[in-house]
Amino acid sequence: MTSPHPFAAVRTLADLAAVRDAHTSNHTDPSTTLDPAAARAVRAxxxxxxxxxxxxxxxxxxxxxxxxxxxxxxxxxxLADQLGLDWHDIDRRARSYYGDETGRDHDTEPAVAPEVEIVAVRDPDGPTSSELFVGGTPVVATEYVIDAGAGWGWEEWKDTRDHNLAAASPAVRAVLLAHYVDPPGGKYVEGRDDAPWIDPEPALDAAGTER
Known part of the structure; x- marks a missing residue:
C-alpha cells in the first residue's frame, strides 16, 4: 500500500473494492508500519x-x-446470538483493541447505548405488568403508572401519588411531578373538588425549618 490515506477518495462500495484489491496486492503488516496513521489505514x-x-x-x-x-x-x-456469545462483551473488547491501536483511552470513550426492551402485559380487569430487558438481560425495574381513570377516590390517589414520589429517584421524581400536576383523565378522580393535584411544598423560615 503506497499511501497512508487510501480512503480519502472512497465514496462507494466499488471504491472500497478497489482499495481492498490494492491492499491485497501490496500487503503490509500493521505491526511493522512505523507511521501510526499508515498502520491505522492498514488495519482498516x-x-x-x-x-x-x-x-x-x-x-x-x-x-x-x-x-x-x-x-x-x-x-x-x-451471529453472536446464534453462537451464544455476549455482543456487549465483544463490543467492549473491540473498543479496547481500538483504544490500544489509536492511543485513545477506551475507558473514557462513550459507550454504545444498550438495547432496552419492555414487555407490557395489560389485564383489562387488573393491573399492567412489565418486564424490562437491557441488552437482552432481565433487570429489576420499578414501575410507576399514572392512570387517572374511573375508580379512583381522591384520598387513595394522593396516597399512591405520595408513595411514588417518595420512592422515585430525583430524575424520575421530576418526570412524575410533571405528569401529576395535571394527569390526563383527572376529571374521573372522585372527591378531589378543587384541591391542587400537587400539594404545595412546605414553606421554610430563614433557619430552614418548616413553618
Whole structure:
C-alpha cells in the first residue's frame, strides 16, 4: 500500500473494492508500519475482506457506506446470538483493541447505548405488568403508572401519588411531578373538588425549618 490515506477518495462500495484489491496486492503488516496513521489505514483495509463481499452479496445501496457497515454490524450481532456469545462483551473488547491501536483511552470513550426492551402485559380487569430487558438481560425495574381513570377516590390517589414520589429517584421524581400536576383523565378522580393535584411544598423560615 503506497499511501497512508487510501480512503480519502472512497465514496462507494466499488471504491472500497478497489482499495481492498490494492491492499491485497501490496500487503503490509500493521505491526511493522512505523507511521501510526499508515498502520491505522492498514488495519482498516484488513476489514475490507469482510465488508466488500458482504455489501455485494446483500445488494446494499453501494453509495451508502454507513448503511452497509450498520447492516454488517447488525448481522454480526445476530451471529453472536446464534453462537451464544455476549455482543456487549465483544463490543467492549473491540473498543479496547481500538483504544490500544489509536492511543485513545477506551475507558473514557462513550459507550454504545444498550438495547432496552419492555414487555407490557395489560389485564383489562387488573393491573399492567412489565418486564424490562437491557441488552437482552432481565433487570429489576420499578414501575410507576399514572392512570387517572374511573375508580379512583381522591384520598387513595394522593396516597399512591405520595408513595411514588417518595420512592422515585430525583430524575424520575421530576418526570412524575410533571405528569401529576395535571394527569390526563383527572376529571374521573372522585372527591378531589378543587384541591391542587400537587400539594404545595412546605414553606421554610430563614433557619430552614418548616413553618
Amino acid at each position: 483495509c484488513e476489514a475490507l475482506v469482510a465488508v466488500v463481499p458482504y455489501g455485494e452479496r446483500t445488494h446494499a445501496d453501494t453509495d451508502d457506506l454507513e448503511s452497509v457497515l450498520a447492516d454488517l454490524a447488525g448481522d454480526l450481532r445476530h
